[in-house]
Amino acid sequence: MKAVISVIGKDAVGILAKVSSMCAEYNANVTDVSQSVLQDVFAMVMLVDITKLSIPLAELSDRMSALGKSLGLSVYVMHEDIFNIMHKI
Amino acid sequence: MINLSDILETIRMIQDECLDIRTITMGISLLDCTDSDIDRACEKVYKKITSCAKDLVRVGEEIEKEYGIPIINKRISVTPISMISAACKESPVKFALTMDRAAEAVGVNLIGGYSALVQKGFSAGDRELIESIPEALAKTSRVCSSVNIGSTKTGINLDACKLMGRIVRETAEATVDSDCFGAAKLVVFCNSVDDNPFMAGAYHGVGEPDCIINVGVSGPGVVRAALSKHPNADINEVCDIIKKTAYKITRVGQLVGVTASERLGVPFGIVDLSLAPTPAVGDSVAHILEEIGLEQCGAPGTTACLALLNDSVKKGGVMACSSVGGLSGAFIPVSEDAGMIDDARSGSLTIEKLEAMTAVCSVGLDMIAIPGDTTADAIAGIIADEAAIGMINSKTTAVRVIPAIGKKDGEELDWGGLFGHAPIMRVNKMSQSKFINRGGQIPAPLHSLKN
Structure with a gap:
């Protein structure tokens, strides 16, 4: 089971570190990262394995969103199924 | 890995373009709740609704968070109440009050099914239910009502049209203090459907399973x-x-x-x-x-x-x-x-x-x-x-x-x-x-x- 963590906002030092350390804290294994900085806008998408997640996915979503707020960024945690179902026939 | 632009498109649709799930509606049959004693019938209705739908809101909110998609409403539709109230002699308003109480207990914002199907004529309980709609909608906040007055197979019941013209007006009059809001919870249908998840017209048809999403x-x-x-x-x-x-x-x-x-x-x-x-x-x-x-x-x-x-x-x-x-x-x-x-x-x-x-x-x-x-x-x-x-x-x-x-x-x-x-x-x-x-x-x- 996998989830996608998307981080969008103004670039700053240590975004990747903070998001991935929260993943480690709750036992979400990062399997892939893709990021781009277009002008000043930072967009990072992280694929994480949530099979052994230590808290419910909904709670991780809340915590990531709070982390995002403290950094002035938008952080979304969404189960990968929503992307698969929308974009694949 | 999933395409980056697909991910960003989905997020944009949800965050900027108001993509959402408008409603998850649980249909619940009340056919096993009939009783000639209205208080006993209402008790059965309350128990059935609150046991079937006890986890509806929690599960809805869980899904909302996990997939990151807002689910605006969690709602309930029930068997047209005229079929249940027909067995009782008293005014069916008690059923509306029970539905309202049950909806509040499980945390849904609207419950549909204070309804009657009269496309070809009135059977026992139909007229009483329709006459009680203004009072029922004025005394409750979550109950929605609908009446089917015609269909392609049966034609249109003109007596029911006339009756509903008056009932719509009376419902507005009974709720004049809240900008006539009662009438916003009342729909008059032709060819109504059994599995409609949208309010105010949702009811749970008799051909449907006992409980459904x-x-x-x-x-x-x-x-x-x-x-x-x-x-x-x-x-x-x-x-x-x-x-x-x-x-x-x-x-x-x-x-x-x-x-x-x-x-x-x-x-x-x-x-x-x-x-x-x-x-x-x-x-x-x-x-x-x-x-x-x-x-x-x-x-x-x-x-x-x-x-x-x-x-x-x-x-x-x-x-x-x-x-x-x-x-x-x-x-x-x-x-x-x-x-x-x-x-x-x-x-x-x-x-x-x-x-x-x-x-x-x-x-x-x-x-x-x-x-x-x-x-x-x-x-x-x-x-x-x-x-x-x-x-x-x-x-x-x-x-x-x-x-x-x-x-x-x-x-x-x-x-x-x-x-x-x-x-x-x-x-x-x-x-x-x-x-x-x-x-x-x-x-x-x-x-x-x-x-």
Whole structure:
């Protein structure tokens, strides 16, 4: 089971570190990262394995969103199924 | 890995373009709750609803967070109450109070099914239930009511049209303190459907399983945004863009419905392929029609634009899910659509044009405020007209008009939230009383020689 963590906002030092350390804290294994900085806008998408997640996915979503707020960024945690179902026939 | 641009597109649709699941509606059969003692029957109804739906809101919220998609409403529909109340001698209002209490206990915002099906005549309990609607809707906040007065197979019950004209008025009168809000929770149908997840017209049909999950999707903002990227596309391309977008929107509905049904241990019914607007900025069906190329909704060409929109939504959506049902189509509730509100205010959109539009979309004259001096017979006439469109075209049509007691055209009613606010629209004042008072049944129409 996998989830996608998307981080969008103004670039700053240590975004990747903070998001991935929260993943480690709750036992979400990062399997892939893709990021781009277009002008000043930072967009990072992280694929994480949530099979052994230590808290419910909904709670991780809340915590990531709070982390995002403290950094002035938008952080979304969404189960990968929503992307698969929308974009694949 | 999933394509980065697909991920960003999904996030943009949800965050910026108001993509959401409009409702997860649990249908619950109350057929095993009948009892000649009304208090015992109500107790059974309360127990059945609160046990079937105890986890509905929690599961809905869980799915919302996990998939990152807002689920705006969690609702319940029940067996038409006239079938349950028929066994009791007392006024059925107790059932409405019970439904309200049960809805509050499980945390849903609306519960539908204070209903009667009288397309061919009144059976035991039907008249009592209909007569009790004004009181029931005034005394409750979450209960929704609907009455089916016609169908393609049976024709139109003109006695019921007349009765409902009066009941709609009385419901508005009984709730005059809350801007006549009661009438916003009452729908009069022709060809009503058993598995509709949308309020106020949802009820749980008798052919349905004991308990079921139906889902209604939304996303007018997403369709409009997709069209705005192709300002010079020809009309075939416009239809294709709508189809592709509707596919994506509906897929999410399917995912949410299947997941909810698994977690609740309740069979999954249908996805309602709908475009349901809200008064929020960027969530308007009227704005899609304007994006296609109308200056304002109501202009000549409006019906054609709406027809292609409605048809494309269905074509795109039907492949996206396992089972389609409900009302399926674009909704045009005036007070719930920021664009329609503006168009009604400016005078571009009239009731007559809206009536034509209902011939090609879902569902009918919806959330329209009419002058407070509109007579019961005139409302019955509006109901009969709308039912005739449904009967002849083999589609669901409905009337949800709100007589603005004490107000006249040009003024407004304001309910706030998802129900929005409604400019009062002018109604033709010529009399139809002789026609309405003839009574009887308009016979079922011919199914061949279609012209």
